[in-house]
Amino acid sequence: xxxxxxxxxxxxxxxxxxxxxxxxxxxxxxxxxxxxxxxxxxxxxxxxxxxxxxxxxxxxxxxxxxxxxxxxxxxxxxxxxxxxxxxxxxxxxxxxxxxxxxxxxxxxxxxxxxxxxxxxxxxxxxxxxxxxxxxxxxxxxxxxxxxxxxxxxxxxxxxxxxxxxxxxxxxxxxxxxxxxxxxxxxxxxxxxxxxxxxxxxxxxxxxxxxxxxxxxxxxxxxxxxxxxx
Amino acid sequence: xxxxxxxxxxxxxxxxxxxxxxxxxxxxxxxxxxxxxxxxxxxxxxxxxxxxxxxxxxxxxxxxxxxxxxxxxxxxxxxxxxxxxxxxxxxxxxxxxxxxxxxxxxxxxxxxxxxxxxxxxxxxxxxxxxxxxxxxxxxxxxxxxxxxxxxxxxxxxxxxxxxxxxxxxxxxxxxxxxxxxxxxxxxxxxxxxxxxxxxxxxxxxxxxxxxxxxxxxxxxxxxxxxxxxxxxxxxxxxxxxxxxxxxxxxxxxxxxxxxxxxxxxxxxxxxxxxxxxxxxxxxxxxxxxxxxxxxxxxxxxxxxxxxxxxxxxxxxxxxxxxxxxxxxxxxxxxxxxxxxxxxxxxxxxxxxxxxxxxxxxxxxxxxxxxxxxxxxxxxxxxxxxxxxxxxxxxxxxxxxxxxxxxxxxxxxxxxxxxxxxxxxxxxxxxxxxxxxxxxxxxxxxxxxxxxxxxxxxxxxxxxxxxxxxxxxxxxxxxxxxxxxxxxxxxxxxxxxxxxxxxxxxxxxxxxxxxxxxxxxxxxxxxxxxxxxxxxxxxxxxxxxxxxxxxxxxxxxxxxxxxxxxxxxxxxxxxxxxxxxxxxxxxxxxxxxxxxxxxxxxxxxxxxxxxxxxxxxxxxxxxxxxxxxxxxxxx
Ligand SMILES: Nc1ncnc2c1ncn2[C@@H]1O[C@H](COP(=O)(O)OP(=O)(O)O)[C@@H](O)[C@H]1O
Ligand SMILES: [Mg+2]
Numbered sequence: 001x002x003x004x005x006x007x008x009x010x011x012x013x014x015x016x017x018x019x020x021x022x023x024x025x026x027x028x029x030x031x032x033x034x035x036x037x038x039x040x041x042x043x044x045x046x047x048x049x050x051x052x053x054x055x056x057x058x059x060x061x062x063x064x065x066x067x068x069x070x071x072x073x074x075x076x077x078x079x080x081x082x083x084x085x086x087x088x089x090x091x092x093x094x095x096x097x098x099x100x101x102x103x104x105x106x107x108x109x110x111x112x113x114x115x116x117x118x119x120x121x122x123x124x125x126x127x128x129x130x131x132x133x134x135x136x137x138x139x140x141x142x143x144x145x146x147x148x149x150x151x152x153x154x155x156x157x158x159x160x161x162x163x164x165x166x167x168x169x170x171x172x173x174x175x176x177x178x179x180x181x182x183x184x185x186x187x188x189x190x191x192x193x194x195x196x197x198x199x200x201x202x203x204x205x206x207x208x209x210x211x212x213x214x215x216x217x218x219x220x221x222x223x224x225x226x227x228x229x
Numbered sequence: 230x231x232x233x234x235x236x237x238x239x240x241x242x243x244x245x246x247x248x249x250x251x252x253x254x255x256x257x258x259x260x261x262x263x264x265x266x267x268x269x270x271x272x273x274x275x276x277x278x279x280x281x282x283x284x285x286x287x288x289x290x291x292x293x294x295x296x297x298x299x300x301x302x303x304x305x306x307x308x309x310x311x312x313x314x315x316x317x318x319x320x321x322x323x324x325x326x327x328x329x330x331x332x333x334x335x336x337x338x339x340x341x342x343x344x345x346x347x348x349x350x351x352x353x354x355x356x357x358x359x360x361x362x363x364x365x366x367x368x369x370x371x372x373x374x375x376x377x378x379x380x381x382x383x384x385x386x387x388x389x390x391x392x393x394x395x396x397x398x399x400x401x402x403x404x405x406x407x408x409x410x411x412x413x414x415x416x417x418x419x420x421x422x423x424x425x426x427x428x429x430x431x432x433x434x435x436x437x438x439x440x441x442x443x444x445x446x447x448x449x450x451x452x453x454x455x456x457x458x459x460x461x462x463x464x465x466x467x468x469x470x471x472x473x474x475x476x477x478x479x480x481x482x483x484x485x486x487x488x489x490x491x492x493x494x495x496x497x498x499x500x501x502x503x504x505x506x507x508x509x510x511x512x513x514x515x516x517x518x519x520x521x522x523x524x525x526x527x528x529x530x531x532x533x534x535x536x537x538x539x540x541x542x543x544x545x546x547x548x549x550x551x552x553x554x555x556x557x558x559x560x561x562x563x564x565x566x567x568x569x570x571x572x573x574x575x576x577x578x579x580x581x582x583x584x585x586x587x588x589x590x591x592x593x594x595x596x597x598x599x600x601x602x603x604x605x606x607x608x609x610x611x612x613x614x615x616x617x618x619x620x621x622x623x624x625x626x627x628x629x630x631x632x633x634x635x636x637x638x639x640x641x642x643x644x645x646x647x648x649x650x651x652x653x654x655x656x657x658x659x660x661x662x663x664x665x666x667x668x669x670x671x672x673x674x675x676x677x678x679x680x681x682x683x684x685x686x687x688x689x690x691x692x693x694x695x696x697x698x699x700x701x702x703x704x705x706x707x708x709x710x711x712x713x714x715x716x717x718x719x720x721x722x723x724x725x726x727x728x729x730x731x732x733x734x735x736x737x738x739x740x741x742x743x744x745x746x747x748x749x750x751x752x753x754x755x756x757x758x759x760x761x762x763x764x765x766x767x768x769x770x771x772x773x774x775x776x777x778x779x780x781x782x783x784x785x786x787x788x789x790x791x792x793x794x795x796x797x798x799x800x801x802x803x804x805x806x807x808x809x810x811x812x813x814x815x816x817x818x819x820x821x822x823x824x825x826x827x828x829x830x831x832x833x834x835x836x837x838x839x840x841x842x843x844x845x846x847x848x849x850x851x852x853x854x855x856x857x858x859x860x861x862x863x
Contacts, residue, residue, distance in 0.1 A: 056739065058735075058738075058739075077738070078738045078739050079738050079739070079740075079741045079742060079743060082739055082740060082741045083741050088739055090735065090736075090739075094733045094735045094736035094739070095732075095733060095736060096728065096729050096732040096733055096736065096737075097542070097732050097733070098542035098543070098544060098545070098728055098731075098732050099544055099545075099725070099728065099729075099732070100544045103544065103725065106725075107722075107725050107726065107729050107740070108740040110722045110725065110726070111726070111740050111741040111742055112740075112741070115722050116722045116723060116725075116726040116742065116747070117722070117723060118721055118722045118723060119717075119718050119721050119723050120717060120718070120721055121721055121722060122547070122720050122721065123720060123721055123722045123724065123725040124547065124720070126722065147543060147544050149542075149543075160736075163736070163740060164739075166740065167740070167741070
């Protein structure tokens with residue numbers, strides 16, 4: 001559902017990508033506005049992850065346009081796109097396994113505040129409150145001291161979400177955020193996503209292969225996926 | 230060069246390529262299936278050569294002695310390889326890859342001393358091949374018949390391997406395991422014998438490669454390291470796991486070397502350029518170029534997914550007040566040491582402190598940085614030579630030379646590091662090895678400037694630092710500050726970013742971290758610290774030789790880091806202490822110190838796969854009755 005008052009944060013036009021002979025994404029177009037929660041739906045292998053990887057610059061698109069806040073971002077590197085205000089989570093979670101939950105978020109915050117070049121300050125003493133606030137938001141505050149390497153899968157996904165929120169993104173990309181979660185946990189996570197969209201006015205784009213999640217749990221979502229190939 | 234000279238050099242190259250191919254193919258095969266980088270592969274080659282020498286006499290000489298000896302030698306090496314697999318490697322397939330490397334390295338040490346014990350230190354030149362002892366005339370020049378035979382045997386072995394791998398069930402399993410490791414896991418019971426078989430075959434090839442060299446090169450004790458570095462180069466240039474690639478790369482490198490020898494001294498733009506001297510490095514230059522242009526080798530394929538380092542490391546904890554106190558007590562003891570000990574103990578302590586800094590600097594990039602370096606001695610040596618040359622030839626005061634030496638190392642690390650951080654894993658390790666070998670051969674051959682193989686003598690500290698006590702305090706403050714700074718940096722945002730890039734390059738990139746640039750900076754910092762260790766070393770010894778930046782020195786560093794354990798900050802220091810002390814004491818008391826060292830390393834690896842520091846830490850927690858440390862290294 002596009003909200004007329006908001007200009008689109010993300011505008012995707014005729015995006016395509018092929019791997020050898022496999023057309024992973026073909027001619028996809030959609031827009032997401034601030035405060036909107038939008039789902040990319042499709043069965044496994046439909047090209048959702050590939051689409052995300054093009055949006056955050058991890059792989060190059062074959063054709064099409066990607067605009068973030070009116071600015072073309074195709075061809076930028078992931079770290080450059082992140083600096084513009086785009087956060088993402090991965091379908092297979094990517095976190096720093098040799099760090100605690102809080103340190104994961106602190107590292108992202110240090111990067112956001114451009115302090116990673118610092119050689120002699122103590123990293124774990126930086127941005128503690130800010131990190132804990134983010135962790136509280138995703139319900140991981142109690143586990144802040146735990147090592148990321150030993151967390152349950154659902155918890156890892158929430159850590160990743162906190163990390164993705166560290167740069168106060170205006171666009172949040174969540175790849176299969178509820179995969180592998182119990183129904184209750186799913187519900188909570190999708191509620192959180194809706195809150196982030198509405199409460200913080202973030203444009204939230206997520207992928208989902210389970211129609212139930214899209215239609216029964218997130219009433220504001222709309223599908224933009226063309227017939228799967 | 231005339232046309233006939235070119236032809237002869239070409240044939241020479243082909244003949245040299247055969248043995249090189251066999252060793253490299255074995256190494257590649259073993260790596261492909263077991264994912265073990267067999268550092269002892271050169272030792273198997275050496276063993277094959279020595280065995281064929283002895284068997285020739287044992288079998289009464291003649292054609293039977295020669296050909297029977299060659300075949301028997303290769304078979305004995307194969308059986309030895311199978312035994313090694315069953316008794317040793319099977320226990321460490323799940324250990325971190327660096328530990329596996331350490332184990333095979335230790336095995337090489339033992340083999341070397343066994344060879345020394347059995348065959349003695351003299352070079353042994355074998356007989357000519359019966360029936361192929363003569364020479365044929367080719368393009369008006371005489372060419373050994375035996376070399377023609379070698380030219381034929383390379384492609385024959387390649388063909389036999391190809392048939393084995395594509396036409397037999399066993400070969401299909403080998404290929405499946407090479408392409409997909411999980412697949413290898415799914416093979417279940419067969420897997421064990423598949424691995425044993427592959428290791429035996431790889432050993433056979435190495436043994437055969439060595440045995441066939443009997444009429445061409447004398448059996449010597451340094452062959453293990455020189456062959457393994459050649460074989461590494463060939464495997465990496467050809468592409469890990471690719472037999473065809475190994476063949477191509479062996480041809481390429483052998484030909485280039487052969488032509489460098491053939492060209493000799495050439496006058497280029499008015500200056501004499503010695504191509505024959507280039508043979509020492511040319512293969513490493515080829516490798517560096519290939520790795521930069523085609524990071525997975527000529528016929529290799531990019532690994533499907535960049536796997537994370539595997540073992541999950543526990544989070545870094547700031548030292549507790551108790552630990553800090555212990556550290557301060559240790560420091561106080563070090564400060565007071567000269568009041569109690571003197572002379573020899575101080576010299577040993579200076580060595581230990583220098584190598585502790587070297588070891589920590591290597592740990593800095595290997596552990597938190599995730600960059601495995603096989604050529605870290607380059608920066609130690611650049612620091613040593615930088616300081617030494619400035620003091621001797623530049624007329625720079627010692628204090629200034631000591632400060633500028635590390636800077637030379639940092640500049641070297643900055644230049645080499647730029648290439649290195651573009652690669653990862655074994656490829657990165659090989660490129661670091663290549664660069665250190667290049668640096669070594671420049672130092673080794675530039676007689677006029679670096680003193681060549683004799684090195685530099687008369688690098689003495691300033692008068693006020695000349696006494697052993699004064700130099701001890703200089704080393705203590707230099708190494709202490711260096712180690713402390715590196716540790717401190719690991720707790721800083723920079724250190725966290727470095728670990729972030731190692732833990733998950735994907736995530737690091739997605740939160741704005743420029744992983745490559747960061748690794749580059751880390752590599753340079755480590756080079757600076759290693760350079761400081763090198764500069765302190767130069768002034769403490771008074772003389773330096775190319776050995777300071779040779780491969781064995783790099784391996785020493787690796788052994789120290791791995792011995793101590795890569796998962797703890799203090800590990801590399803303990804590793805340096807134990808290694809330096811052992812080397813000093815054992816080498817002094819025991820003739821076969823390498824074997825003893827190798828046996829100790831093997832025992833430690835088998836008993837404490839997490840390294841010394843991890844084991845000590847667990848012991849400490851057990852003794853204090855506490856629970857195991859969170860996520861203690863397993
Ligand atoms: N790196 C790749 N190389 C080749 N094919 C790929 C690659 N990544 C994805 N594909 C193919 O692209 C298609 C879309 O994959 P993906 O984007 O992961 O789908 P989804 O996320 O919707 O499940 C699939 O057919 C997949 O096999
Ligand atoms: Mg997907």
